[in-house]
Amino acid sequence: MPRRLLRVRAADPTRINTELAELRARLQIPEEFPPAVLAEADEAARAPRLPEYDATELPFFTVDPPGSLDLDQAIHLARRPGGGYRVHYAIADVAAFVRPGGAIDTEARRRVQTLYFPDQRVPLHPAALSEGAASLLPGQERPALLWQIDLDPDGAVVLADVRRARVRSRRRLDYATVQQAVDGGRPDEQLTLLAEVGLARELQEQARGGVSLPVPEQEIEATDHGYRPTYRAPRPADGWNAQLSLLTGMVAAELMLDAGTGLLRTLPAAPPSAYEKLRRCAHALYVPWPAALPYPALIRSLDPHLPHHAAFLHECTGLLRGAGYQAFDAAAGTVPPADPGHAALAAPYAHCTAPLRRLADRYAQEVCVAVAGGTPVPDWVREGLTTVPALMAGGDRRAHQVERDCVELVEAELLRGREGEGFDAVVVDLDDKRPGRGTVQLADPAVRARCEAPTGHRLPLGERIRVVLTLADPAARSVRFAPA
Structure with missing residues (x-):
């Protein structure tokens, strides 16, 4: 269903905020940071470890939801002489602020990932870092892990490298602004390239046999009078931006696999019985699915704004169950999984682009920058690879429960x-x-x-x-x- 303002009353925020506080208490969600963590964050924010390499001349921009302050990624795009594209993708360097084994690190391993409630956000790191000194806010010099990924004219990877660098974003954009500029014929060169590269990567995904599900999302929207649930269908600009994050995660995965040390985000292939059930569902929903038509091609033919297509897309999310994290370290005797791929992407993949909001990304980043620089992977990273997958699995379960409970609470209060x-x-x-x-x-x-x-x-x-x-x-x- 398209996102739109709904002409319904909003749920009473007074009752809901009380119930949300009770929900956080029941789930043992830590709302406040211990004083030692805040003190360490304030100190780190005043004196981050800045790398020598200076990339502040590149005019980076960010694309995030409106009002976001925890900005993990910034982008700069250029055309390569002779054809193709150069992607500079800067990722917040959390390790420049977090001391291994320190108070912030210990607390982050307890929280695992940022949690989102209708009334507040429970962050992975203190705001002094996540919304301040570590965030890639416009006009601020920041330490970052800077990926340079060269693509050919068709969007295929030619060369990839990563290093620590100082960067400075120039603009903070949101998805609607990007989409309006492109649709209205008023994009600047950077947004023109974002659309070109995003579309090229979508074609690369199609050629691999990968698929991205354009499922309408149910969200909780805060209003002046309370809360209300809404539906939001992804915009093309959402997909373009996501393709750059996926691109970085895929080249990171290949880098770690080549080195024999890393942390992957994996998804096993769904069993044939799951596809048989989907075919029955497609028949019941009057969604044509010829026997010769591959599943990814079917998904790309659907319109999420049509009710029966949206219903089928929701059923397809069942194929995404089973995603997890797998660590490996040849030096410690653990080898990469026999099938290191992510079934939906049809390629190996790593979470590495959201370290302000997800614990695993910091570890993947550190492996990549060490391997690319020809230096040993830090001991604290190797040690963490043995525990982070289990921590992330628990964090994913908790995040899913939070999302489900919040939506159900607002729905019940609304009705x-x-x-x-x-x-x-x-x-x-x-x-x-x-x-x-x-x-x-x-x-x-x-x-x-x-x-x-x-x-x-x-x-x-x-x-x-x-x-x-x-x-x-x-x-x-x-x-x-x-x-x-």
Whole structure:
């Protein structure tokens, strides 16, 4: 569903903020940093370790959601003489501020990743670093891990290197601004190149057999009067920016595999039974899927704005289950996985572009810069490779639970007291064992919840139906519907 302002009342923030605080307490989410961590962060912010190499003459820019201050990546693009492109991709150098084994490092290993709640963000690092001295904010000289990736005219990698450098971003942009400039025919050279390189990398992804799912996302939006759930379909500019991050993660993975030491983000191939289920779902949703049409080609043919296509795309997310982290270190006797690839990307891949918000990225970055510079991988990194995968697995589970609980809480609060009202909905999922039970997606308000038909009846997958709200319980974070 496209992102749009919804003409519905907002959920009461007073009750929700109290319930969100209770949720954080129940999940043992650390809201405040210990004094020792804050003191160490303030000291590090005043005196970061700045590298000798100066790349501040490159006019970098950032693309992030509006209002973001924790800016991990900055971009500069250029055309190569004779054809092709040169990508300079700067990533915040968290290690320039964090002492291994120190207070900040210890706390980051406890938090693992930044968590997002409707009322606040629970960051991985103190704001003095994540929104200040380490963030690639415009007009500020910053230490960074600077990737230089040369591409041929078709977007294929020719050469890649990484080194520590001082950088200075010039502009902070958001996705809507980039998209409006390109659509309106007013992009500058950097945004023109962003679109060109992004599209070229999307074609490279297609040639590899990779696929990116344009699934409409359900988000919680803060308003002047409270909170409300919304749907947001990805813009092309989202995809262009994501392709540069994916590009960097893929060249980082290849660098680490060649060195025999690293940390990969992996995803096993889905079993044939998963694709068989998807084919049945496509048939039920009237999505044509000829036997000779590969799955990635099918995904690229879909329009997420069409309800039955959006429902099918949600079903496809089941193929992404099983993602994890795998570390290897030949010097310690652990070899890379037999299949190091990420099934959705059809290539090896590493998380390395968001170190302000994700613990694993700092370790992958340090391996890459050491290997590229011909220096030994630091001992603290090698030691961390034995524990970080398990820490990240726990962090992913907690982040997914936070996201699910927050959405369900706001949905229930929004609909509280409206039992018996009717809503238009689309059936987007069915229970394999009980076809009378499934999930419906409302367009207005933007709610996804369980729906159960009377015994002996089947919900019509992919079709629009009228439903009645039967339960909205914020305490249990539960919303239920029944066919009208």
